[in-house]
Amino acid sequence: MTALRRRVIVGTAVVSMALALAACGKAGDKKSDSAGSGKAIGILLPDTVTARYERFDRPLMEAKIKELCADCTVTYANATGDASKQAQQVNSMITRGVKVLILDAQDSVGVKSSVQAAVDKGIKVVAYDRLAQGPVSAYVSYDNEKVGELQGQALLDALGAKATPQSKIVMINGDDADPNAAQFKAGAHKVLDGKVDIAYEQSGQWKDTVANQKVTAAITSIGAKNIVGVYSANDTMAGGIATALKGAGLHVPLTGQDADLAAIERILAGSQSATVYKAYKPEADATAEIAVDLLQGKAVTSVADTTATSGSGQNVPAKLLTAVSVTTANIKDTVVKDGMYTIAQICTAEFAQACKANGLQ
Structure with a gap:
């Protein structure tokens, strides 16, 4: 082999090794960023048609997670009513390296294989509001x-x-x-x-x-x-x-x-x-607490004080909250008192007379 050829081969090998090392460095950086140094929590919500999800559930959960775990990262996606899209989002969360996934299933039956895929990668899944089938670690909703x-x-x-x-x-x-x-x-x-x-x-x-x-x-x-x-x-x-x-x-x-x-x-x-x-805050807060507990390897039973059985037969630790019926008689004592809406938000010009008639001023 000529000296020139040896130099070309050696040079090519050095360049290849450098590119490979650079690629590994980029992949490692990306994993580190997306996984938040092992403290990444994913949130998947089902649709944007129902007003509560974007207005209340998402920001409340994100805020509570940050309160409980300042260095946690939160990754969010919404299925916009598309079950197949949510399945893709679960795969994306797996790729990004989340450790806990909060999942409000668009299709609780169809999502079972996605839940299993996440769990197979060591991800803990918390079913939010709807009890997804598959090996979820906990469930938070109302009765x-x-x-x-x-x-x-x-x-x-x-x-x-x-x-x-x-x-x-x-x-x-x-x-x-x-x-x-x-x-x-x-x-x-x-x-x-x-x-x-x-x-x-x-x-x-x-x-x-x-x-x-x-x-x-x-x-x-x-x-x-x-x-x-x-x-x-x-x-x-x-x-x-x-x-x-x-x-x-x-x-x-x-x-x-x-x-x-x-x-x-x-x-x-x-x-x-x-x-x-x-009330969205108690539900979101309980879910965030469970997610952080799972992330930190703690038991969830301090929050999940009962159990629920999913459609696929799993007996799941659960937190089931109590709802309340709202009529004209108790608007002020429920959604207004809890700060969900202000009087000004409810009693716009169109509803000012109705508000006055019902003592909502």
Whole structure:
């Protein structure tokens, strides 16, 4: 071998080694940044249609995590209602090196393989608000069957003497892919069955447009004059339903859930009877505490004081909070008192008269 050729080979090898070392350095830096020196927590929320997630859940969880773990990094993504997108986001979180993943599943059944993939990489998964299937380490939510009972009772209370076994109501449930929807539905049926006639029942898929279409179809099928009330599983759908009812000239009791600002205003204006207030801060705080405990290798039972069984049979440590029904009678003592909304935010010019009439000033 000639001296020139030897120099070329050696030179090429040196350059290759330098590039390889540089590449390793970049990969290491990226892993270190994304993993936050082993203190990375990921948050995946399901959609942007439901107002609570971006407005309350995300910022509350992020703030509590930072309070409990100043040097923790938080990575966030929203599935925007797309289960396949959320699966990709779980893979991205795995690649980024998160150690704990807070997951509010868009599809609690379909996400099972993604949960397993994360756990296989040593990631602890905390199911938030919805109990995802798969080997999750903990679950934080509200007692969802009790929520459904609150909704059903609120509808009966609003109906008063019109609540008879012959009185026809329309029931618009949540998305079948959400296990909470089945629990809300079960709780509501427990209260409503035998007390009223559920003449039309469909899923509104948590969408105002779908709920509007379903109630419009119900009005056509049953007849506007025959409907005495509507059960809506959440406030987003209640907004679409209220529009359909108004279009048909119907003014009947209507339930909801989530205490959305628009729902509080509809309650004051009389186009919605009640909502269910699930204080977001206790739920977000408990989830953040569990996530940090898992990150630090601590037991979660100081927060998760009960258990829940997922659809795939896992018995999961859980924290289940208690919700409250909201009507005109207790807006000030719930969402205003807790600082969720100010009087100024609720009582805009459009609702000023309704606020005054209900002592909300």
